[in-house]
Amino acid sequence: MFDSFVSQTNLLERTIRRSRSRLSNLKSILKLPVDDHAKETSDIESTLEKTDVNHLMEIFVGTPPVKQLVAIDTASDNIWTQCLPCINCYEQNQPKFNSRNSLTYNVLRCDSPQCKALGRSIRCFEDTHKCEYEVTYFDDSTTSGDLALETFIIGNTLLPNMVYGCSNANKGQFDINNAGVIGLGHGPLSLVSQLDHLIGGKFSYCLMNWIDRNTKSKISFGANANVYGHGTVSTKLFAKSINLYFVALEAVTVENTRILFKSVTKSIEGKKDVVNEGNMMIDVGSILSYLPIVVYQELENAFKSVIQAIPLQNPLGDFKLCYKNSSIIITQIPRIIFHLAGGANLALTSENTVVQYEDIICLGILPDNDVAVLGQFLQMNYLIGYDLKKGRIFFKSTDCSTQQII
Known part of the structure; x- marks a missing residue:
């Protein structure tokens, strides 16, 4: 339940605004090519938590691992969290990932196949050859930063060399509870595509009622x-x-x-x-x-x-x-x-x-x-x-x- 009529009204207005913006921008990505993938060998599960506007999946990033709660998105194929040091980060109520503290963080070069898979989202600089991504979401929010390889832990599964966006510049409407985004689309850099050799293109989720508070569900991959x-x-x-x-x-x-x-x-x-x-x-x-x-x-x-x-x-x-x-x-x-x-x-x-x-x-x-x-x-x-x-x-x-x- 909500604490007051004001909080309910504010939430509803945000819901309307977010839905309107997302709808208008979803239409702009409907003419891109399709990718294909491989076979199933493993099972992966993680916790799903509800906030006012998102369902957040629990992952651990880096070595040593840092817990991050990130919004699942079936209309996105990028994985990113906010990173320190930040140029322009939005406020979040969980610790930001510091790439300098991770032993397994490795920025990709512009000529890498993973960087080229970004397509229109790529940004490269001749002096450093460092691959950077820039994504605009359906509510016109934007995120950008380094594209890197990093180790994830999802549930009990260790996942090395995941293609990951270390975001140090963001603007727009981002939820304070949300450290980033897990793209579940079928593009080449989505979580589903990167894990295809383990999960065989299978995933499931269960979305809780929007007024539920302090409840959790799960998101599953594979069998x-x-x-x-x-x-x-x-x-x-x-x-x-x-x-x-x-x-x-x-x-x-x-x-x-x-x-x-x-x-x-x-x-x-x-x-x-x-x-x-x-x-x-x-x-x-x-x-x-x-x-x-x-x-x-x-x-x-x-x-x-x-x-x-x-x-x-x-x-x-x-x-x-x-x-x-x-x-x-x-x-x-x-x-x-x-x-x-x-x-x-x-x-x-x-x-x-x-x-x-x-x-x-x-x-x-x-x-x-x-x-x-x-x-x-x-x-x-x-x-x-x-x-x-x-x-x-x-x-x-x-x-x-x-x-x-x-």
Whole structure:
């Protein structure tokens, strides 16, 4: 729970601003090439912690190892933490990694294959030949620093020679609880790609409810990332561009109203969106979710037809549909199901579909005419497993607060 209405309002405003910025910038990376990888031999697990806006994975960096909590991001392929000495570091509430104290830290040269894999993010200087990276994120935050090889420990697994960004210059919106980012995309420098020889393209996570505090979940790689058992559903996973994941949304049901997916926009390849190409990005970094305007409008109309109350005339921020919160309204929240290709139905609860704060409740799905996004709220309390080799993604309804490493 939040301490005050002010803190709730500030958090919600940050949520709206972050989602809006991320959405507009996600669209700029949809035309990059795809990479491919190898075979599974090991299992790796780590703790996942919840903050107001991120889910943080525990890793240890360097020799001697330094604990760092870093935000997982399925739409990124870079790994970095803030480093000392800093030129311009944001405030964080955990110790910053000092590369000068690590026996295994080794800056890469510009002519190294790892540096060249940065693509557009590379910065090189003729006098030093030192490789530097520079990345701009979806909320327009930027990070830059040295690209190096470093030893990681994730769970009980020692991982030498990981390609790692030692960030000494950052600007923008960064969470004080967050020491950096772990990219889980499928680009060549992501954690998933670097560990491919160990995990075979498999990883899973379980996102806790956004209002949960002091709870932990887990993130798994390799065989332990297999999601199975009663209630598990799966659908085809599309790996478009260098680091983005898509699923195929066929329809949305609101109570007894079925709404077919349709869009007036073009897909990445320049053709009309069709289900079998993958039409909805799955993104752990986008807090809210988005649907094409024509689909959203039908969803909103169906939502309003179920709730016997008058919507607020001036919804907060980007939210389109809000109500005065009450116990009666809560009981009227309609059941929403996302129908994915192959019969994978995601039955969502009110915790997934509406945002509550103080005396207002809003539909947590918004319209956009360029891209559909399955964001963090709709993923909450699902154990979600990716199998990049088989091109499948698995969903299992789960109380994520109980999914801890034992």
